[in-house]
Amino acid sequence: MAEKYDLQEREVWDGNFAASQALRQAQVDVVAAYPITPSTPIVENYGSYVANGYIDGEFVMVESEHGAMSGCVGASAAGGRVATATSSQGFALMTEVLYQASGMRLPIVLTVVNRALASPLNVRGDHSDMYLGRDSGWIQLDCFNAQEAYDMTLCAFKIGENHDVRLPVMVHQDGFITSHTAQNVYPLKDEVAYGFVGDFKPVDDMLDFSRPVTYGAQTEEDWHFEHKARQHKALMDSRSIIDDVFAQFKEISGREYKRVETYMMEDAEVAIVALGTTVETCIVAARELRKEEGIKAGIVAPRCFRPFPFDKIRDALGNVKAIACLDRSSPGGAMGALFNEVSAAIYTTNARPLVTNFIYGLGGRDFSIAEAKRIFKEQKAHADAGKITTDIQQFSGLRGPHLGFFQTKRS
């Protein structure tokens, strides 16, 4: 029986510590992991809980991230609660197995501390790894601070393990800005947290020998399509369950989460759509702009990156005139992913506001309040002109000459 861990009502934790405490409280059966900056402290903290008797489950330190996710798949198919953590190159290395985990409908929880992808090698935070996972069939929850990293990790188990979902879940936090910045975190008591997550109820348990199961079968053109369609449907259908879990979480914590978070959107004329810690920077910028210049600025932030909240995004942005979508990932010869997806959503409204795309903050380049203000003001200029007056895609915060692509054809 695990030792009791004493927690204060208010703790000062960084995002990594918050995530590792949530793993401890969820009483995970198997953590199979491999260290990588900046998520290493999650597994180090967990290792210290193991060494000091706070964990009843198994802790398997494998030889690579591919091995970590492979171990998680084997463990999850054996009918228990499973989690791991990674970042960046480690995420890239486990990508093959991410698809296999979701295809086998295994509710593994992966805490991802977002970091840039090489080359050039970079240990700082951007969203390249989160974007790499966007077609992998996982639910992706996004956190803006350490408190949320804790809260979303607990919610992730309850969402993924729901028998109507049965999908793996990633919980994303920004490398260093969230993962290594100590902040106030209000944890739940152990018994409250575990009571919320609940006991793991296995489906197709490899260790139930009264009913043998085959995992990872082959399907060709006769059945593969139907399997992938069902998987997609499960992701789409998870939306209402995510809402339910967030509602239940509010009841025990008082903290309210939505699949799309909105700030100051009630009367907003211009908006930024962003992910991660950038959301908080933009909130400060919007408050100041409202006070200083009377610009009605608001923020829309997908808490749930997958399944993409197409309808909620559309609802949130239906009344604004100009929108900037901020992508913290190198788009590799295209428009940013958030821009593409948000544009597609609002294209199906009558309003069809003006949308531009900013690529920013790559490799941990700082995103300042001043930069957020400049972007808001540019949207205000578009709104006033009734058209996009700049390049549609711009790099923001880049050294050297301006870099931008494509002009509007709307008059």
Added chain:
Amino acid sequence: MAATSIKNLKEFSTSNDRFEGAHTLCPGCAHSMIVRELMNCTDDNLVIATNTGCLEVSTAVYPFTSWDTSWIHIGFENAATAASGAEAMYKARKRKGSLKDNDASVKFVAFGGDGSTYDIGFQWLSGAVERGHDFTYICLDNENYANTGGQRSSATPIGATTTTAQAGSHSYGKKEKKKDMIAIMAAHGAPYVAQLAPNKWKSMAKGFQKALETEGPCFINTVSACCTEWKFDPKDTIGITDLATDSLIFPIYEIIDGHELNILYRPKNVIKVEDYLAAQGRYKHLFKPEYKHVIEQIQKDVDKQWEMLQRREEARI
């Protein structure tokens, strides 16, 4: 451990049919003999992980499965890790009392071909063995990537022709020698390592039982003659395997705790490797006069290895 009786082949072969005959392996493929033997040598529950390869693609094509036991396939390289994860989950759930039957006896087994064992899954296997999981890894060694049409692997022996190391007017096939996986796995300190062959079915069953009984990670390399890529008549699988073991190209032996070597089969009449090579299409080109030196080299290597194994056995270190 509930070991089954292995006195009588007929009785043994039908003792515990958990591997269905309905699969799509080639007629004459030794894989199914080896798998069936493993599954028949114990009455314990089995959790089996399998790397991508001939065995996997032939036994779990939706909506069918040949496996009347828990079975998982993830990818080409990670069956050892899938077994590790399942074994770790078993320990955790047993400790917490959350298993459906907390007293059920279970063994964890991983299968891989030589491509997934010697090449692409080498790291995953090495990691799982280093971590000491209680499982048995069985390599079905047919010395090539047979599932994808017969490409060279690092288990392909020198002189064999494969689609990616072809014999031709300027080539005698693969130039490099086979990797010694048994020595590598023994060097990991695995408590039980062996090379076994399905023609010596009793020693194979005993070896499997020993591995399953042994706590910790065990590795067994099995000779799996491949009629399709070695190019021989499917009815001759066991005959070819006899030539393999009796020419000592595939010696049958075990290594306990990384050092104690025991030879498990000593042919009464050792035959020349030439006789083994001549029985297979993949070595046909070696019988041209210009490649005589390759056959001589193979014989020399086999003699040297047999000498080494005997000396190691004698030394008891």
